[in-house]
Amino acid sequence: DTAVSQTPKYLVTQMGNDKSIKCEQNLGHDTMYWYKQDSKKFLKIMFSYNNKELIINETVPNRFSPKSPDKAHLNLHINSLELGDSAVYFCASSLDRGNGYTFGSGTRLTVV
């Protein structure tokens, strides 16, 4: 039973398209996150939700919009995709700061 699952695993799309990535966790955690990992493996936090409330909103283009319908789901919608959006996007969840994160397996987004 996958703890944090992301779909799709791979996403190839053309510039200008709109796409969504879905994330679900079955761990009962209250906090969920989206991270972007670039080609140099650098991890950058994008958003965090705690029980459906946005608590971290880093400086990302407003083409990126997170949505949390309930505390088990955190989706990422991206409008007007650009070449620079190509990266691996990781979803993660956390019970509390002492337990660290549980990560999903990532979504590799390629914009052509």
Next chain:
Amino acid sequence: AQSVTQLDSQVPVFEEAPVELRCNYSSSVSVYLFWYVQYPNQGLQLLLKYLSGSTLVKGINGFEAEFNKSQTSFHLRKPSVHISDTAEYFCAVIQNTGNQFYFGTGTSLTVIP
């Protein structure tokens, strides 16, 4: 503000040799410290963590790390590496009252046969 520095971006080491991956952090308050491993094309997995107590913590796959408060370091060690340890390793820190983890830039460990 917090920051995490992983001093070595790439570490090549021969199989069965020991390895140390360095991590330093800066914080004005108490922190929790973590090491994660990312195998190729996979997500990050927790290796070990330090919350309090004994400064030497043991994790999975034979890894251990030592918290040194005076040097603000949390270096990861393994006495004898295997080919399967080839991966990216990330150090992370969170303030014990904070809500955001800060990750280092990663160290790519390559084990050479």
